[in-house]
Structures are given as C-alpha cells and as structure tokens.
Amino acid sequence: MALLGPSGSGKSTILRIIAGLEPAEAGRVLWQGSDLAGQPAHRRGFGLMFQDYALFPHRSVEENVAFGLQMQNLAKAEVLERSRAALAQVGLTDFARRRVTDLSGGEQQRVALARALAPRPRLLMLDEPLGALDRTLREQLGHELRHVLRAAGIPAVYVTHDQEEAFAIADRLILLNDGRIAQQGAPAALFASPASSWVARFMGLGNLVQGTVLTAAPLVLHTPMGEIAVDRAVGTPHPGETVWLLVRPEAAQLKAGGGQNRVLGVVDDVTFRGATYRLTLLCNGVELEVGVETPPQVGSILPITLNPAGLLCLPA
Amino acid sequence: MSFSDRLKRVFSKENALTLALWAGPLLFLAVFFYYPLAAIFTTSFSELNWAKVQPTQITRPLSFTLLQATLSTLLTLLAGLPAAYVFARYEFKGKRLLQALITLPFIMPTVVAAAGFNALLGPRGWVNLGLMGLFNLENPPIVFLNTLWAILLAHVFYNTTIVIRLVGSAWQGIDVRLEQAAATLGADPWQTFRAITWPLLRPAVLAAALLVFIFDFTSFGVVLILGGPQFATLEVDIYTQAMTMLNLPLAGLLSIVQMICMLVLTLLHNRLGGGSFVALSSRMRQAAARWPRTLRQKLLVGGVVIFLLTLMISPLAALAARSFTRLEAGRGERGAVMPGLTLTYYMELFQNRRGSLFYVPPVQALGNSMLFAAGTAALALPLGFLASYALRRKTRLNRWLDALLMLPLGTSAVTLGLGFVLVFNRPPLDLHTFAFNLSLAHSLVALPFVVRTLLPALSSIPTSLRQSAAVLGAGPLRAWLLVELPLVARAALVAGVFAFTLSLGEFGATSFLARPEQPTLPVAIYRFLSQPGALNYGQALAMSTLLMAFTTLGVFLIDKFGYKQ
Numbered sequence: 049m050a051l052l053g054p055s056g057s058g059k060s061t062i063l064r065i066i067a068g069l070e071p072a073e074a075g076r077v078l079w080q081g082s083d084l085a086g087q088p089a090h091r092r093g094f095g096l097m098f099q100d101y102a103l104f105p106h107r108s109v110e111e112n113v114a115f116g117l118q119m120q121n122l123a124k125a126e127v128l129e130r131s132r133a134a135l136a137q138v139g140l141t142d143f144a145r146r147r148v149t150d151l152s153g154g155e156q157q158r159v160a161l162a163r164a165l166a167p168r169p170r171l172l173m174l175d176e177p178l179g180a181l182d183r184t185l186r187e188q189l190g191h192e193l194r195h196v197l198r199a200a201g202i203p204a205v206y207v208t209h210d211q212e213e214a215f216a217i218a219d220r221l222i223l224l225n226d227g228r229i230a231q232q233g234a235p236a237a238l239f240a241s242p243a244s245s246w247v248a249r250f251m252g253l254g255n256l257v258q259g260t261v262l263t264a265a266p267l268v269l270h271t272p273m274g275e276i277a278v279d280r281a282v283g284t285p286h287p288g289e290t291v292w293l294l295v296r297p298e299a300a301q302l303k304a305g306g307g308q309n310r311v312l313g314v315v316d317d318v319t320f321r322g323a324t325y326r327l328t329l330l331c332n333g334v335e336l337e338v339g340v341e342t343p344p345q346v347g348s349i350l351p352i353t354l355n356p357a358g359l360l361c362l363p364a
Numbered sequence: 365m366s367f368s369d370r371l372k373r374v375f376s377k378e379n380a381l382t383l384a385l386w387a388g389p390l391l392f393l394a395v396f397f398y399y400p401l402a403a404i405f406t407t408s409f410s411e412l413n414w415a416k417v418q419p420t421q422i423t424r425p426l427s428f429t430l431l432q433a434t435l436s437t438l439l440t441l442l443a444g445l446p447a448a449y450v451f452a453r454y455e456f457k458g459k460r461l462l463q464a465l466i467t468l469p470f471i472m473p474t475v476v477a478a479a480g481f482n483a484l485l486g487p488r489g490w491v492n493l494g495l496m497g498l499f500n501l502e503n504p505p506i507v508f509l510n511t512l513w514a515i516l517l518a519h520v521f522y523n524t525t526i527v528i529r530l531v532g533s534a535w536q537g538i539d540v541r542l543e544q545a546a547a548t549l550g551a552d553p554w555q556t557f558r559a560i561t562w563p564l565l566r567p568a569v570l571a572a573a574l575l576v577f578i579f580d581f582t583s584f585g586v587v588l589i590l591g592g593p594q595f596a597t598l599e600v601d602i603y604t605q606a607m608t609m610l611n612l613p614l615a616g617l618l619s620i621v622q623m624i625c626m627l628v629l630t631l632l633h634n635r636l637g638g639g640s641f642v643a644l645s646s647r648m649r650q651a652a653a654r655w656p657r658t659l660r661q662k663l664l665v666g667g668v669v670i671f672l673l674t675l676m677i678s679p680l681a682a683l684a685a686r687s688f689t690r691l692e693a694g695r696g697e698r699g700a701v702m703p704g705l706t707l708t709y710y711m712e713l714f715q716n717r718r719g720s721l722f723y724v725p726p727v728q729a730l731g732n733s734m735l736f737a738a739g740t741a742a743l744a745l746p747l748g749f750l751a752s753y754a755l756r757r758k759t760r761l762n763r764w765l766d767a768l769l770m771l772p773l774g775t776s777a778v779t780l781g782l783g784f785v786l787v788f789n790r791p792p793l794d795l796h797t798f799a800f801n802l803s804l805a806h807s808l809v810a811l812p813f814v815v816r817t818l819l820p821a822l823s824s825i826p827t828s829l830r831q832s833a834a835v836l837g838a839g840p841l842r843a844w845l846l847v848e849l850p851l852v853a854r855a856a857l858v859a860g861v862f863a864f865t866l867s868l869g870e871f872g873a874t875s876f877l878a879r880p881e882q883p884t885l886p887v888a889i890y891r892f893l894s895q896p897g898a899l900n901y902g903q904a905l906a907m908s909t910l911l912m913a914f915t916t917l918g919v920f921l922i923d924k925f926g927y928k929q
Contacts, residue, residue, distance in 0.1 A: 069544050071657075089547035090556075102545040106563045115559070116549035167549060 050206040050214040053224030054250065059207040060099070062224075063173045066205070067096045079170075090119070095169030095202075099176045101160035103148040109159050110135065110144040116167035134166035135159075137196055154185045161193065165200055172197070172204045178213060190216060211251045215239070223247060241282060245292040245362045254296040255336050258364075261285045267361060269293055273311045273331045276354060281361035292362040297326070299358025300338035302350065309354040311336075318343045379761055385754035386765055389747045389811070397772050397808055400783025407786055408616030421614065422621060425601040432512065432587075432597065433580035436519035440576050441569070443520050443675065444527025450668040451528055452535035454661070455653040462669060469676045470525040471919050472912060473869025474585025475886040477518055479893060479908035480679030481590060482509065483686040488901050490682050510592030518586040521676060523576040530575070534568030535561075536653075567636065574633045581625065582776045585871040589890060598622045599778045603875065606782050616786070619779045630774050680912060687905035709902035726907055729888035733868055736884060739803030740810055740867035741860045747807065748814030748859060752822050755815065773812040777872025780805060785876055795877055802884065805877055806867035813866065814859040821855030822848075858922050865918030869911060885911050 051059045064070040066077055068089035077084045084092060095116075104112050113131040122130075135141050138158040143151070148159060157177060164172055177193065178186045194217050197204050208214050214221055215235045222232040230250075231243040242248040245256055259271035264287055267278045271293055278293065285291055313329030313336060325343040329336045329350065344350055450456075451463070469477065483489050485508035492504035499505075508514050538561060546556040584599040596604060598618055606615035656662045690706040713726040751769055755762055772780070784805060788795050825848060833843035871886040878887045885907055892904035 064544075067544075067548050069547065088552075089544065090550050090552050092548075093550070094548060096545070096548040098541050098545055100539075100541070102539060102541040104542060104545075104560055115546065115551070119546075119550035119555060163545075163549070 049204070049220045049222065050208060050218030051222050051224060052208060052211060052214040053230075055209055056226075057224040058227040059209075059224055060175050061227075063096065063175050063205065063207055066171075067094055067173060068092050069096075093167075093170045095164040095167065095172040097160050097164045097172070097174045097177050099179055101156050101180075103156055103159060103163070105149055107148070108144070109140065109146050109148055109151070112148055112159055113163045113166050116163065120167060131162075131166055134162040137165065137199070138162045138192075153181050154189055157181065157189060158192075161196065165196070165202070169202060172200075172202045174204060174206045176208055177206070178210075179208070186213075193217070223250070225250070241280075241360070242294070242362065243282060245294075245364065248292070248294050248360075248362060254294050254299070255334075256362075257293045257295060257334050257336075259291060259293050261287050261289045261291055261361075263287060269361060272334045273336075276359065277308050277356050278359045278361045279356040280359075283363045285361055285363070290364045292364060294360040294362055295336060295354060296358045296360075297337055297339045299355045300329075300336065300352045301355060302340055303353045307353065309356060311352050311354060313350050313352060315344050315346050315348050315350055318346055379759055382754050382757050382759050382761055382765075385750050385757075387750075389751040389754070389769065390765070392747055393768060393772070393808075393811075396804055397775075397780075397783075400780070400787045401775070403786040404616045404619050404779065404783050408613045408620060412613035412617060417614065417617070422618065425596050425598045425618065426621060426625075428595065429581060429597040429599075432515055432519075432595070433577050435512075436516050436523070436580040437573055437577045439516055439520045440523045440527055440580075441573055443671070444524045444572075445531060445569070446664070447524065447668050447672055448528045448532035448535055450665050451532040453540075453653055454665050455655050456665050456669070458669075462672065466525050466528065466672055466676050467919075468680060468916065469521050470523070471865075472522075472680070472915060473886055474583075474871050475589065475889040475893075476683070476869070476908045476912045476915070477521060477679065478586060478589035479889060479905055480683040480912075481514065481518055481521070482893065482901075483905055484679045484682040485509075485514075488898065490686065509590060510594070512591070512595065514590040515583075515587055515595060518590055519580050519583060521679065522583075522586070523579055524672075524676065526576055526579070527572045530572040531565065531568050534565055538564050571633065571636045574629065574636060578626070578629050578633065581629065582622075584776070584778050585875075585886075585890075588875075589893060598625075599776060599872070602778050602782055606785060607876065612782075612786060615782055619782055622776060622779060626774055626776070683905055683912065684909050687902065687909040690902075709899070709906040712899060712903050713906060726888050726892070726903055729883045729885050729907070730910065732882055733885040736802045736806065737864045737867040739801055740806040741863040743803050743807040744810040744814045744863040745856065745860050747811060748818050749856075751811070751815050752818040755819055756822050769815060770812050772808045777809060777870065778876070780808060781873040781876025784873070795879070802874060802877055803867065805873045806870050807863070809870065809873070810863035810866045813862050817859040817862060818852065818855050821852045825851050854925050858925050861918050861921045861925075865915055865922075868918070869915055 051062060053059050061070065065072045068077075068084065068087060072085075079092075104115065107115070110131055113134050114127050117127040117130055132141070132144070135144060138161055140155065140158050140162065143155065143159075148156060151159065157180075161174075161177070164174075174193075178190055181189060190213055197217075206214070206217055218235060220233065221235050221238055223230040223238065225246060231238055231247050238247070238251070239253065242251060242253060248254070249256055257271050257273065259269040259276070262268045262270050262275060264285055267281055267285065269276050269278060269291065276293060281291075311331050313331040315327055316330050316335070317328040319326045319328075320343075321339070324339040324341055327338050327340055327344070327350075329338060329352070338352065451459070472480075481489075485491055485506060487504040487509070489508075492506050495501065495505050496503075542560050542564070543556050546560045547553075551559060581597075582599060583597070584603070587595060587597050587600050588603065591600070593604070598621065602615045602618045602622065605611045605618065656665045687709055688705055688707070690708065713730075715725060751765075755766060785795065829847055829851075830843050833847045834840075838846060869886060870884075871890070874884055874887055875890070878884055883891065889904050889907045889911070892900045892907070
C-alpha cells in the first residue's frame with residue numbers, strides 16, 4: 049500500500065503514529081482489531097525505514113543490520129546468520145564490515161532496508177525510501193525494492209510524493225491532501241477516474257480546462273476552446289454548473305477536417321520526448337499539452353480533435 | 365632544492381614581513397612571559413636545597429589537587445548532564461533567558477563567586493541568619509566556609525555551564541530519528557541509550573569532563589578564599605610558599621609540577637577533540653526540541669530549571685541582595701538591630717575610617733582596577749592587531765609563532781605571578797615601584813583572546829576589497845584606514861572590552877603583583893572578606909556586587925557587538 053501526497057500532507061506523521069513514535073491527537077491505530085494506544089514503539093514489532101535512513105554512524109554495516117535481532121535477545125549465531133541473510137537479500141554481502149559513513153547514498157538505502165527487514169517485522173513502513181537518491185539510481189533501486197518486498201512477503205506501507213513511484217510499487221494507493229484522504233483504491237482505478245480536479249492535477253493526469261455544463265445528457269461543456277462533448281463524468285453534472293474538463297494528452301488527435309470537438313491551436317512550444325513530441329498548444333487562451341509523433345513548426349496553427357473517450361468531466 | 369634556495373626561502377620577503385609584524389608581540393612575550401618562565405626553572409634548579417625538600421611537600425598538594433578536581437568533575441557531570449539533556453531535547457518558557465543566565469557564573473571573577481557563596485551560606489549569609497532567627501540560635505548552624513564542600517560546590521557552580529554547553533550541543537546534534545529507529549527495531553529506552561545515544565555522546569562527555577578537570581585543577585581564588593589554608597592545592601601552595609613562606613625555589617618547583625600536569629592534560633584534551641562522529645546525511649534536520657507532555661517530563665524540566673537557578677543564580681542574587689541589606693548590628697551598635705534596606709555598605713566605600721595613611725578607601729581600589737583594565741586594553745589591542753596581521757599571512761612560520769602566542773593561555777595565572785616576582789625585582793621594572801604596571805601581566809592573559817577575536821574578522825575581509833581600493837587610487841595606509849579598519853572596528857571593540865573585563869576580575873596573578881598600597885578591586889574584596897566585622901563584610905559584598913555588575917555589563921557588550929559568523 050502506498051501513501052501518496054504532496055509534502056506537508058501528513059504522510060510521514062501517519063507513519064510515525066502507526067510506529068508509535070508520536071501520539072495521535074484523534075483516531076485509533078488498530079492491529080488485527082486491537083487498539084495499539086499506549087503500546088510503545090519498541091513493543092509493536094513494526095519496521096520503519098526512515099527517510100534519511102537514520103543509520104547508526106558508530107556501528108558497521110553488519111552491526112546496524114544486527115541491531116534489531118540483538119534486541120530480540122537471539123543467540124549470537126542466529127543474529128549473525130540472519131543479518132548475513134538480510135545483507136545478501138539486498139546484495140551487500142561484501143560490505144558487512146564497512147563503516148556506514150563510507151557508503152554511497154544507494155548503499156546506505158540498502159543497509160537501511162536490510163536493517164528494517166532483518167527482525168521480520170509484522171508490518172514494514174518506508175518513508176520516502178528513494179527520496180534522497182538521484183533519478184537513475186531511484187529507478188534501479190525502486191525496481192529492486194519491489195522485488196525484495198514481494199520476496200519478503202511482509203505487508204508494507206510506502207510513503208512517497210512521486211506518483212510514478214507509487215504506481216510502480218503499490219497494490220493500493222491512498223492519496224492524502226492536507227491530512228485528509230483525497231482518494232483511495234487501486235492505482236489503475238485512480239488513474240482512470242480521479243475523484244476531483246485536485247487529484248487529477250496532483251497526479252499529473254493531463255490538462256485541466258475550466259468550463260460550464262451546457263447539457264447534461266448528452267454531456268456537452270462550454271469552454272474557452274468551444275463546445276466540447278464528453279463521454280464520462282465524475283458525479284452528476286447539472287446544466288449551468290462550473291466544472292473542470294480533464295484532457296488527457298493522448299485524447300488529442302491531429303486530424304484535419306470538421307466534426308465534433310474540433311479545436312484550433314497555435315503551436316507555442318515543441319519538446320522532444322524520445323518516442324513522441326510534446327506540443328504546447330494555445331487554444332484561445334487555454335494551454336493544452338498534447339503528444340504527437342511528427343513535430344509541427346512552432347507558430348503554425350494546428351487543427352486537433354479531442355476524442356470524447358479521453359475526456360473526463362470533474363466537479364469544481 | 366639547493367641550500368641557497370632554501371636560505372632564500374627562509375629569508376624571503378614574505379617571511380621578513382611576517383617577522384616584522386611579529387616583532388612587537390614576540391618581544392613583549394619574550395620579556396614578560398618566556399623570561400619569567402625561564403626564571404622559574406633556573407631558580408628552582410639552581411637555588412633549591414634538594415636535601416631539605418620533603419617528597420610530601422610535593423605529593424600532598426598534588427594529591428589533594430587531583431582529589432578535589434576529580435570529585436568536582438564528577439559532581440559537575442552529575443549536575444550538568446541532566447540539564448544538558450533537558451536543554452537539548454525540551455522546549456520550555458524562559459529557555460533562552462535561562463541559557464543566558466547560566467553563562468554568568470562561568471564569567472564571574474573568582475572573588476565574586478566566593479563572595480556570593482559567602483553571602484548565601486557563610487556565617488553572615490542568608491541561610492545561616494535565617495535559621496538563627498527562626499530557631500533562636502546563638503551560632504550559625506551551617507558550617508560551609510573552609511570545608512571541602514565549599515570548594516566542590518563553587519567548582520560545580522563555575523563549570524556546570526561547560527557541561528551543559530558542550531554535551532548539550534552534542535546531544536542536540538544526535539538525530540532523534542536514530543533513537544526512534546532503535547525503538548522501531550525493538551530497543552527499549554534503556555537499551556537505546558546504551559547502544560545508540562551514549563556511544564554518540566561519549567566523546568563530548570569526555571571532552572567536557574577533561575576541560576572541567578583542567579579548570580578545577582588550576583582553580584586558585586575559589587580554593588584560597590572558600591577553602592582556607594588547610595586545603596592547599598598546587599596553586600594555593602605556590603602562592604603560600606612564595607608570598608608567606610618566602611620559599612621561592614620550592615614555589616618554582618611546585619610551579620613546574622603544575623605545568624607538567626597541565627601539559628599532559630592539554631595534550632589529552634587535544635587528542636580527544638577528534639573523536640566525534642559526523643552526521644551521516646546533510647539533510648538530517650536539527651532535532652526539534654519538544655514541549656514536555658507527560659507529567660514525568662514536566663517534573664524533569666521543572667526540576668532542572670529550579671536546580672540550575674538554585675545552584676547558579678542564587679549565590680549571585682544573594683550577593684546583590686545582601687549588599688543592600690542590614691541584618692545585624694554594626695560596629696559600636698548595641699541592642700536590637702533594625703533589619704532593612706541600606707546603602708551604608710556602598711557609602712562606606714568612600715570613607716577612610718581608620719584615618720590611616722596606609723589605608724586605602726575601597727573606592728580607590730575601584731579606580732585602580734579601572735586604570736589597569738584600561739591599560740590592559742590599550743596594551744593588548746595594538747599587540748593583538750600586529751599578531752593578527754602576522755597570522756593572517758599564510759606562511760609556514762606562522763604555525764610556530766601561533767603556538768608561542770597561545771602558550772600563556774595554558775599557563776596558570778599563579779605561575780605567571782610567581783615568574784614576575786622572580787624577575788621584576790629591580791629597576792627599571794620593579795614590582796614595588798610605580799614603574800611596574802599590572803596591565804603588563806593582564807595583557808599576557810588577554811592577548812590570546814584578543815587575537816582569537818580579531819583574526820576571524822580580519823581573515824573574513826576578502827583581499828579583493830583591499831585590491832579594489834588600491835585600483836581606485838588609495839594608498840596602503842588610506843586603504844587600511846578607510847576600508848579595513850571600519851570593517852574590523854566591531855571586532856576590535858569586542859576584543860577591547862574582553863581585555864578590559866578580564867583585567868578587572870583577574871585575581872591569580874594580581875594577588876602576587878598588586879602593591880599593598882595600590883590594591884585592585886578583587887584584592888580589596890579578598891582583604892575585606894578575610895577581616896572580621898559586619899561592616900567589612902558588607903563592604904566586601906558591595907564591592908563584589910559592583911564587580912559583578914561591571915563584568916555582566918562587559919559580557920553583555922561582547923555578546924551584543926560580538927562577531928556573528
């Protein structure tokens with residue numbers, strides 16, 4: 049499960065409350081039906097991987113990983129064996145004797161993961177585990193992390209502000225805004241039908257254009273781009289209501305000719321994106337970002353058609 | 365590199381300029397520090413009658429010094445560690461004020477601290493007079509002065525701040541998330557402390573303990589005034605041997621023992637300095653101090669605040685209050701005393717009661733102190749400027765010269781005083797004539813501080829500033845006057861106030877060097893404290909209160925205009 053939200057939305061605080069590091073001002077933390085209030089962090093058996101890893105600087109890699117096992121008063125041989133196994137799990141077998149201060153950011157991240165996993169917690173929480181890493185390392189380690197979490201078979205709560213990361217790792221998403229749940233569900237469901245314009249904007253699902261409802265059935269909106277027919281809506285829009293129109297980048301088709309949802313746009317900017325080009329179009333004061341395969345000239349006027357299936361009407 | 369090349373490098377223009385700048389400070393140090401120091405060695409080795417020296421004459425003061433320093437250090441840690449924890453981890457009302465208040469004891473002259481404890485716990489102090497009044501007692505029930513407890517308590521009073529500062533900031537630097545990580549891994553609070561917090565804190569605790577030990581080891585005024593003659597530490601014994609027994613060679617020998625101990629301790633301290641752990645990640649936030657929530661936390665914070673106020677502030681407050689209060693019969697008065705506020709003790713400072721030619725009214729001691737303090741500032745500041753300019757030039761020579769300059773810092777004031785007594789006993793510089801000025805001795809103590817204040821300010825002026833002034837047509841002198849001087853004026857002011865305040869409260873060297881008819885304020889306080897009578901006592905407290913006020917003002921100015929980095 050992933051907790052997704054902008055910084056300051058309360059993700060880390062929720063983790064800290066679950067872990068027992070901070071008391072909740074309201075609400076309860078339940079584990080298999082029993083309230084955890086009053087149970088200190090060290091008796092909960094939950095693992096937490098801190099944002100900056102919080103590795104113990106005076107202990108070696110192996111000593112860091114072994115810490116949780118030592119706290120369970122396990123026999124020395126078992127501590128050694130299991131911390132070795134945890135290190136092997138994250139591919140750091142050869143690093144056991146190193147000082148954690150000598151490790152790179154990616155290596156520190158793996159040590160932190162191994163340390164959190166080694167005591168086999170009932171629940172593992174990860175607070176922006178990839179946040180401190182650069183982009184390429186983030187993708188690589190994100191992939192490994194997913195692998196390790198699946199293999200360990202421990203339920204995990206994953207906090208991030210990066211929606212791609214959340215989509216990639218989570219079975220279930222909880223979207224937080226300002227301490228409240230904005231939406232929750234499977235990543236694909238959130239993608240298909242965001243509950244509000246805030247969700248659509250935060251997840252970067254596409255362009256948002258303000259408009260008013262002309263007719264409810266069939267649903268037609270009045271926007272600065274003209275009258276637009278829309279296939280789907282969240283909630284039940286009434287005529288005259290102010291709404292947001294979500295235009296996904298793939299909804300725009302470069303097509304000459306007349307017909308429904310035809311919009312004229314001036315090409316403002318073209319960015320190369322590998323397989324496609326991203327165009328910024330100005331359509332009567334509204335900025336639209338769309339993807340195309342062949343780049344037009346900047347400044348040229350382009351007719352596009354918005355496919356009603358790629359549009360979504362959202363409440364204001 | 366050929367020999368002549370090497371020679372050329374040593375005698376390069378750079379080095380020549382550096383040496384020229386160094387000439388003034390070095391000459392000063394040579395005459396007023398290294399020469400007296402050398403005299404201590406030669407005197408004790410050439411004039412000492414080894415057959416007459418009993419080993420116990422060395423071992424007894426040495427072992428007592430070690431004993432009291434060890435006990436004082438342990439007690440100081442006991443007092444300081446909980447406070448360090450509270451300051452590092454909790455937020456509470458008046459925290460900043462308390463933080464400022466607890467630095468006061470550390471900077472107070474020893475005579476003020478001694479007078480403060482006297483005003484609180486001495487035979488005429490608040491506690492004893494209060495108990496006597498309450499229970500109708502004839503004699504003061506608490507015997508505090510001239511006990512080991514007085515020495516220990518005063519040392520705890522002085523040095524608890526060091527523990528709070530050093531250990532507190534180290535504790536603050538330990539990311540709370542390390543402790544939280546340990547908790548999520550199943551460690552209970554005690555295990556967390558033992559396995560995580562303590563190992564990370566240990567270097568700071570050891571460093572603080574050693575520093576406190578050094579201060580306790582060299583403590584002079586406190587032991588002399590509060591401990592009395594039966595508790596002779598090395599420092600006090602040097603003083604007694606030199607000034608009372610007139611056994612200068614033995615005093616010199618004790619001084620040498622003392623210096624060797626200091627050298628070992630200082631080396632140990634420098635060794636420890638590098639043992640701290642660095643933060644792992646630059647993104648680690650400063651651990652946020654929290655408001656106490658549970659009853660236990662509130663009790664802990666409240667207890668520490670009350671404890672600190674009692675230990676560190678109450679003696680100073682008692683001193684000031686007692687100096688304005690009449691509580692017992694004065695000389696020649698009979699019958700019931702009207703207790704109440706009075707300015708008598710302050711007015712008496714201007715009187716020459718004894719009508720004696722040799723008696724100096726206390727207000728004159730204040731004048732002397734001011735004069736010497738001004739002289740110290742006037743002497744230490746130019747010397748400090750020269751040395752700072754020399755140190756700013758990055759040459760290899762400087763490391764050695766810097767060490768020469770800093771050495772007086774590690775030498776006790778008593779040793780300095782002894783050296784002066786050995787050397788300056790004939791014209792042109794004779795301790796017993798007017799030609800000798802206490803400012804000379806005080807400047808030695810102040811110089812390292814002055815340099816450490818001026819140097820950062822000078823170094824922070826980019827070379828490009830001087831160069832652009834030159835490009836704009838200013839000659840070196842004008843560039844200095846119009847560009848550099850205004851930029852370091854603040855630091856110079858701070859350094860000057862520092863030297864002034866230091867001289868005002870200096871007791872160790874002064875007790876050797878002050879002429880009887882020309883006492884300074886601390887010397888006069890010491891004399892009045894050791895004389896009987898309510899009036900003498902009151903005057904000592906009044907003078908101590910004045911000295912406390914001047915010191916506080918000086919430190920306030922330093923803090924206010926201090927060089928912010």
